[in-house]
Structures are given as structure tokens and as C-alpha cells.
Amino acid sequence: MTPTEPAAQGGAVTAERPPLPVKLVIAGGFGVGKTTAVGSISEIEPLTTEAAITEVAAGVDDLSHTPTKTTTTVAMDFGCITIDPTLKLYLFGTPGQDRFGFMWDDLVEGAVGGLVIVDSRRLDDCYAAVDYFEHRGIPFAVALNAFDGTVEHSLDEVRWALDMADQVPVVVFDARERGSVRDALLTVLELALSRTEG
Template sequence: MTPTEPLTRGAAAQRTVRPPLPVKMVIAGGFGVGKTTAVGSISEIEPLTTEAAITEVAAGVDDLSHTPQKTTTTVAMDFGCITIDPTLKLYLFGTPGQERFGFMWDDIVEGAVGALVIVDTRRLDDCYAAVDYFEHKGIPFAVAINAFDGKVEHSLDEVRWALDIAEGTPLSVFDARERGSVRDALLVVLELALARTEGAA
């Protein structure tokens, strides 16, 4: 073995290292459920947000009774990313929650492997649209109940029944403010997407 052989092998190994596979995932849900918070909690870059001040007109349309401190709202999307491991990087796209921005969802969701639908149990009515959307699109999704103030208003079984969530759709409680909690919720969606891909192979 010549002295240069180990260096040659090292150089070849470096050339074969590939960047992480980019994977698109959507974070959806009703108005004020914690989508922007979740993206901000997990993103390894400064998240891109399209927040606008809530005007008096918007306040008359959007229900602020459970989110009195909320002064801004997403009007286009949120964006962030997180490297899961050296082989995989998630690019996160958060949808706007209000129904009047629903026309944007098809563009935001295009190419996504799956979605995390965030639910606020104090306002279950606001979450029907997101659940129905992904069911009709056939996109793998999981439902995560955001524990506002560390608690939820209804049990998992009650939420599953109220939103008519299929038994095969994962349902859990998480905290959108906690990085580890958001990561675990996203990994559930990723596992669903991988299982769907393997099943189709």
C-alpha cells in the first residue's frame, strides 16, 4: 500500500456523500391553531412568515374569542425546514387558516408527501375543512391536538368522533411551542408517507 492510497480513498468517499433528500410536508389547520408557532419551533432556519396585522374588518370575520392576544395572521404561508438525519431534510409549508384563503391550498400542497393537521379542541368546527381536504386529496395526514395552556377540552376519542377521523389516521396531543413535540408529530406523518410509498411499490 502506498502512502497516497488512504488519501485517495478518502477523497472518493467525500465525492460520494450526497446532500439530504428534500421532502415537502404541509402543516395545516384552522385559524389560530398554532401552525406558525409549530413551524417556528422546529425550523433550523429563521422561518419565513407572511403575517399581517388583524384589522377591525378581519376581526369581525375571524373568531378571536379563544385567541384574544393574537394580533397577526398568516395571509399566504409559513416556511421552514429541519434536517431529520444526514439523508433527509423536511421543508415545511404552513397554510393560511381562514377559509377565504382556501384557494391557495392546492398550490401549497402540490408535491407534499403528507400533512400535519393541527386542531384546537376549543374550536373543532374550524378544523373540519382541513381534515376533509386531505381525505379527499388522498394525501397521508396525521392530526395533532395543540395543548393550549397544557390541556385539551376533549379526549382523543371524542375528537376522532367529532371530526369523523378514520381509524387509520393517527391522532395525538402535542405542544406547538416545544421543538421535540413538533418533531415527534412530524415523524408520524413521515412514517405514514413512507408506509404509503412502500405499499404502492
């Protein structure tokens, strides 16, 4: 049956609606796994703005925990995933370095929520992202990326260190695994939905 044909019963006209577009932002410090997370779950070839790390940048960005990293995001990452026939997520990954922070307002505009990815070996790198979402009242969750399958601190220790409210979800995930990224994003969606219903 085409969208303009009457339904078999009752003569009603049905039309297949496109899924509702929902914007989410993936943020965090340098080299925490934002680009990897977008690439793991996107149903399209993700748009990335990766540039080679120069000697000058290597002198500014801390590469001690990511010695094999040769590129970095200089504008944004973009991908999308259809959650179900009614909902499609558009994912915007922010650059991690402070010097690109001026782009955040544009990237976050219209987003229903954010996922702050954290490398628990260097919690200092995520303070700026956490503060950004808190000060703008944007729902967000914190996701500890399990590098090598482990995290350095417990969820409670991370919550205490970041001085976050109890309603901010803190989860462990693996940015390389599609299902793990999906679950983290669904946590943000559920939080955003509870805000609209509250």
C-alpha cells in the first residue's frame, strides 16, 4: 500500500512519517574517544575533521596517555543512528582541546543533551565539558571510557571528583563497541525525556 492509498480497513489514509530528528552532543577532553564513539555507532560514514598532530600541537596537548595518537579533531565529528522508526539521533562530537572551545556554542545549539566521555586516568580533562553542560542546564551523562577494559576509579569516586549532582548518570562504556555506545546514548535520551516530563 502506498502512503496515499486507503487502508484496507476503515478507509483511513496512512502515511509513513520520517523519524523524529534528535541532536546529541558528544564532548570531553583530548583523546578520550569521542571520534571513536561516533564512528562505532554511526549508520553512515561519519564526517570527521581530523588533522595531523604537529610538533607544535604535541607540545600543547598531553600525549602521555595516547602515545600512538597521530590525529586530532579540529572542528567536529558527525554521525547519525536510527534508534527505531520514530527516532533518529544526530551526533555531533566536539573538539577536545580548549583552544577550539569557541565552537561549542554552535555545536550544542538545539541539542537535547550531551554525553561527556571521560578517561578516568586524567579526570582534569573533562572539567570544562562538565561545567559547560551544568552552567547551561543541558541534560548530560558522564561515560567512563574503559581503555584496555578497565577504569582507574570507581563511579562513586568519579562523581565525587567531578562534584556532580546525583541526577547526573555516570556509566562505564567502551567507545569501540557499538552496543556499549548505544546504551550510553540511551542514558542521555532517557534523562532528557525525564526533564521534559518533569
